[in-house]
Amino acid sequence: MTCSCSTGTHVQRSRRLGDESGAPFATLSEGELQEAAAILRRHGRLEETHRIAYIGLDEPDRREVLAGRPVARRALVQLLDVATGRAHDISVDLDRGDIARDEPIDPAVSGQVPLLKEEHILIRDLLATDERWLAALALRGIHDPATVALAGLSAGRFPIEGEDGRRMARVLGHHQPTPQTMPWAHPIDGLVAYVDLGARGVTQVIDTGVVPIPQETADYHVPGTFGPERTTQKPIVIRQPEGPSFSFDGDVVSWEKWSLRVGYDMREGLILHGIGFEDAGRVRPIVHRASIAEMLVPYGDPGPVRFWQNYFDTGEYLLGRLVNSLELGCDCVGDITYLDVPIADARGEVKVLPNAVCIHEEDAGVLWKHTEQFTGTTDVRRQRRLVISFFVTVGNYDYGFYWYLYLDGKIEFEAKATGLVFTAAYDERASRYASELAPGLAAPYHQHLFCARLDMAVDEGPAVVDEVDVTTVPIDGDNAHGTAIGFRATRLTSEKSARRRSDASVDRTWRVSSTTATNRLGRPVSYVLAGEGKPVLLAQPDSVIASRARFATADLWVTAYDVAERYPAGAVVNQSAGDQGLPAFVADDASLDGADLVLWHTFGLTHFPRTEDWPIMPVDTCGFVLRPHDFFDRNPTLDVPASVAPCSCTHEEHAHADVSHQHHENQHSARREH
Template sequence: MERSRRLGDESGAPYATLSESELRAVTTILRENDAFDDDDRIAYVGLAEPDRRLVRSGSPSPRRARAHILTFSTGTARTVIVDLSTRAVVETTRIEPTETGQVPLLQEEHALIREILLADDRWTSALELRGIDDASTVALAALSAGRFPIPGEDGRRMARVLGHHQPTPQTMPWAHPIDGLVAFVDLTAREVTDVVDTGVVDIPQESADYHVPGTFGPERTTQKPIVIQQPEGPSFTFDGDTISWEKWSLRIGYDMREGLILHDVGFEDAGRIRPILHRASIAEMLVPYGDPGPVRFWQNYFDTGEYLLGRLVNSLEIGCDCVGDITYLDVPIADARGDVKILPNAVCIHEEDAGVLWKHTEQFTGTTDVRRQRRLVISFFVTVGNYDYGFYWYLYLDGKIEFEAKATGLVFTAAFDERTSRFASELAPGLAAPYHQHLFCARLDMAVDDDASVVDEIDVTRVPRDDDNLHGTAIGFTATRLRTEQESGRRADASVDRTWRVSARDTRNRFGRPVSYVLAPEGKPVLMAQPDSVIASRARFATRDLWVTEYDPEQRYPAGELVNQSAGEQGIPEFIADDASIDGADLVLWHTFGLTHFPRTEDWPIMPVDTCGFVLRPHDFFDRNPTLDVPASADSCGCAHQAHTHASPEHHLQHHTVHPSAERR
């Protein structure tokens, strides 16, 4: 079963995604106020979210949009704030690229780069030296340039371009990298500023055309159908953009930069919705490569801030991307000309079985109880060049929140030789895939019972021998309060099962303990580049697993507002510069997590999904297990409404003695 809805609540709710009509109004207002003409391009437009403190107090919050606008012919750019109620431009700020950075790359700039390179003799001559007489058979990867001390580049709007040979339209070009060659392109001057050619390298020739049936042999015929049915439909309902499922309530939002956003996430307990998160998103995604050679030293991509991954979303298909009873959300976004596009089936929502929720066979009562876990899945998939990424938010019956990123697609390729063997894996004859990382940063705007919060770092500990621990068997934990923003830059540590507990400052459960949610990290490596490297400076957020800041509505992105060709030490370094107290404040958690990828032969020619993520788990948030009211599944164990009894009462009475095996449980 498949259903479809349009995201964009016309109610004007404070955090509702800009609707199709509102996006059209933004363009109209810009033109009416002489803030947008035919030489201009909209690099980004999204909701200018109101201060949550004003919203919480009930104060009026104007409905506004924020746009980054590039004047195409001059390369100058500005940020414009539009008020949709008054139909006015309320703020215009010139963007200084040397001080901050450039607006994101435009999709039409990729076509421009092709025109520029085809007209450049240095580029076409370099291709001819490699046996490629027709430059149009080269697939171009036009990539963000980063910001390096290269003479003449400061302040220019740049891209760097690598090529892969594609002799026929059906050829998978990533199998045939044209190595030893990179072009530097000025997008405003429309010229190639440099062609770096380190010498001819043989182009790998083995096919990777997995998309052509039969390339790698016949398909297997052994799979039997798996059918997932919900004959009564899904258990969730919509009210505008707000979804209710089991005891969960939240508003779904979407942004062309961040993609999926969850607002006002809460859980019903004792007849009221208890807040957990004001806002949750994956605010940045960084892919730093580890090949330091002259052709690829600059390869470090901020897929969110430089490419706007939210606009690169896939249109999902039932039975392929999502299975079961599916509700899809269509998403409106504005293109560079200000026209509104509808991205169909951008967000997938469904529920699925998630194994055993809880289970026990009790010898004294002779009963067995088991309940099934299920989860609500809210997801979207994007394609950023060679890689594809899935973003999955899971909400569980027991109050747990989980995020999972799925990485698949094709690894970026190079030629394999003696030099690259130190920094890359050989996946096919002469074909290399450089080592790299996929690092994500979640922005978690916490609202544990809508109270001011504190954060404690929790480590498990061995308890020293003393009069209370004569045999040395005790275990315990330490709780270290994080008190200021600069103190909050923390590393995960699996050896002590380190977690971070976010507790309401003033709210207690029935035992007098603070109600809290715990962030459980996976604890994999953060950014591996040297601390004094350019990429570490531009992505300082990625050098720690956790940062905590006092809420500020202007602090939305961990690497700063303008990431393309950004100056260093923006974002998190600026946010924590005043070292504000986080001991009893409105708090935002910034959590970096991800994968360090040393490509395997199994990753070629297409990579099976690899995953990473984190969990937010209630800790003393509820007074008891919140799933005691979950009914048994009639079709799973034959015990629909009562525990299944294995022994008669007489048998139970005769054996009301602890069996030795029970003592060891």
Template structure:
């Protein structure tokens, strides 16, 4: 839906709607409409005011839990609404009460602590602004191109304390040549040129014309059959079939599957949100996570050239990547027995719209769950592992990101980011920074050459997962676990001994921790009031990948703005106002918000209601094989039960039924023929590998 498709004032008079049956339920179409009506009838609303963000203002956790326990009232439905006046730049952060039908509070931003997210309306105006400036036109002509041959890419500005940018909404603009309407412009960066634009004033505040370099000529149209080459014709179909249907049950946004129960939600800023994940164990519904989401995503680039040093994107806080969610298609994005959830959002006029099939849910077979062939008893037992997958994909400019949450039969929770799309490109060898001693004829040290004369700057993708934990309840703590080598000596005469060290994290200020694969460092979230049958705390282990944290210098602007990315883990005491690792207003924020503020009071995190902030993601030195479209790269973390259960919780998973199409290769063979050349399985056990795992 575009802004021209709808009228600004579609309904006169405020309206209210009945509260949703659950206080954490996603805002409905009717509620978005009611919010719009309340807001546009306010005295300070103007024809140039736009909705930058509309989302559920979640009640305090204790109020939700009290209502669920029957000891408290149903919390009021409220929404958070951010408004930008395009003519004046006036920005407000508002809380709207749906029950009362009023704006409950308004905070006016002065710009000193960040700006509202960038609107699509602002992006759409950029080409007209730069193309009207003679300096921009002349700079393109110097490079042998024109405004008619170039597309512009407006990007978030970061914060560099430039006098003319104080209190103004700024984006930075790079150009790419597009040789014909279906040409992919990422192959032709117009390098050495950058415009800084005031979106409200509609002017270029500063033009950086650092160097005139050749525009790479070779195309990058990965969907062109001539580029793709001869089709691969030897792949046979893989059929995913569940003849009796999926094993999950869905009631609105609530899902039950195997022993799992949870709510599926969606937010314009964060995208997919999972709430109140619990596991039924021996008839008891045991909570694990109250709320899980990707609350921020930082993409810092490592090229210090005059036109690229500022490239550091917060795709969640600056761009609201949930609004760019893809509508997923069966057979293309998702395969198998699929349940889709639509994503309902508000556009920049406050009108509700739907992204059909924004969230995909399905089951996957993922190999062996457990198996043993016993030497002494002759028992042969094997069980198949499966997992429930809840996912969405969003396209932010050149990159496409998929976020997949996996729930397994054994209580394991995983979150995996899948990165694909098109590299952000530059000319190669690149533009040297002022004062650089770099030899222009040598390999450029800050980018890879992925095609003739085409560079791809080194960069990182740093995702922040906000994990509001409730492991067996609210009294949680975090123990840092690591392997310890012991010296040879008394008690370890042969030098083979090693042990485990556990260190309790007690305060927010010292909770910033870095993963260390050399000692298998992990973090155990334990309940300080409940124990398992061994008398030890029940818990879950957070297992990190141990990739690098933020590579930028600690004194850099980006490090000040993204302290969360300087560590793999921070732990804070629950506060409903602390939702985002980089703070509420990330665009042009000078730093010191988010995690920096949250840990400043050094509140206790020992036996408290705690939130984990986990940073994960790859450091990307692009390959030639990543061009012209990047095969999926992966980053993930795992939450695994550690002392949470009394024993293996999957002993009761039934053996799989043999299927007729299992074989060891070649033509399909029957199980009778198969049995003639292989040991007989135990009664009821599966004798084959089963279905291939599938991926949405």
């Protein structure tokens, strides 16, 4: 059932990303994607058996851009020949119409390019005729393979005989007796297939024994399945009669004192470039580039059917291409601007994904407030924030990615996890590693881990990073009563020493300070990263997944900027070798003292599923905050005007409200002067 809403209270506007294709960091436009495909064809790189696994902007070195030097406009392509299994990493020069770089991807050294959509069709075709698979289904009373929903999943890289160098997938099934049945309620447990995608064959069907298929329905999408809908909710109306407070210049959005370029990539999704804040007549840089560069979902069931279940949703599945088309009044409420995103498919054909990104502003509670007994004044200001978001569906789970910019210079990111948990059958063995959600139905314990890549630019120049812990102060001559508190700042001087863990007991944060800019008190201007301090990767350090996802074993890594270092798990993630990405980036232990700094922050959720998560999971959230620290000379929101109560307005009533607002301000001014 689709969302229904009262569209009369909402406003929708649409724009297309990539229309400003001349800018160095602008999203590839529809025309540029088409041109990249045409160049590949002219050079024999996009023939009948070739598939584009990934295409996006080959970003220039930001130091070249900031220096004002001309940079080439290029597209980065990961290409697979499905006939030979050979893959290539290619940079297409759009200015010259040529191939700037073409390097083979060695699966033994790197791994395999991301899974293709057509490979999921191949999996269904192969299993539909595999006698071992059909016999295993028959043992479970299933005689029509078309009634089995197949999850073709990334295989990982395990020491399984015969898999070295092969392009593999592993397949689990759920029973779907009718097209309307929600299949996740009916896992076909004890059964898994291993598929060689390159050779187009099923290498193994592992059947550990028949397990009863859970029968309780999960058809929440069918009205009335779980009773009548409540009728108690009254409308909440959000109105912006004068339109939003933000504006666009190409792909650059300006709101209040903020400005930034909005970008989109089929791998990372949203990318924010050039985040800056206007202060005293100039825009002060804060972050050059911000994105969620990887997402990992490791499962904790060690049994023979699911021991391999670990997904890199960004690097293996390209979550950016799995974006939802958002619905006004349902996904986004109020006065909304949607951004449409051009994406190229495996053959280079370009389509535009409508309403992929939602931008709006919303009230965010009290900004500041004080009632002063000595002056008799009461002042309060409302906080508001700009919200830039998108939602993706990766198989059973749905994820929202929300960036928030606040009036006081704070930047916040929030991930929202919802959708359906991946299910299994519940039995005595499963009880150690999974929760029972319904009779006979289990959901394995797992994590959702995200890695933010934050290319910092605190007032542009070189920077340093300190780890800041609160401290207690011993009783001594200066602290005779034992009430003093303090903090300890530890400079992180090199890349290897900057691999850090959170510590909530000391309220640990990390502060990035300029080495050249100070505030009016002479202190370095800085921004502070504050994480939530929840567990990072819980798998054992010598496990296969820990070797492939080493980034997720620490809360923070810091590196000196390198244009080639974009992904924490490496450029090629599917069936990747161990210790790619961040471990390789920090191997030279480069100095961080006065460098251009990149913060890599891992955060997320550890999910022990509960009965309230079934049949669909209410949103759970995680995230982090970037907060100014001595960046401004004083509270930067002293110029925010007081609010007036909203009204349901005719034009005449609006005029009266404006007069009342001015009268209210005059009263405040008179009281302050008095």
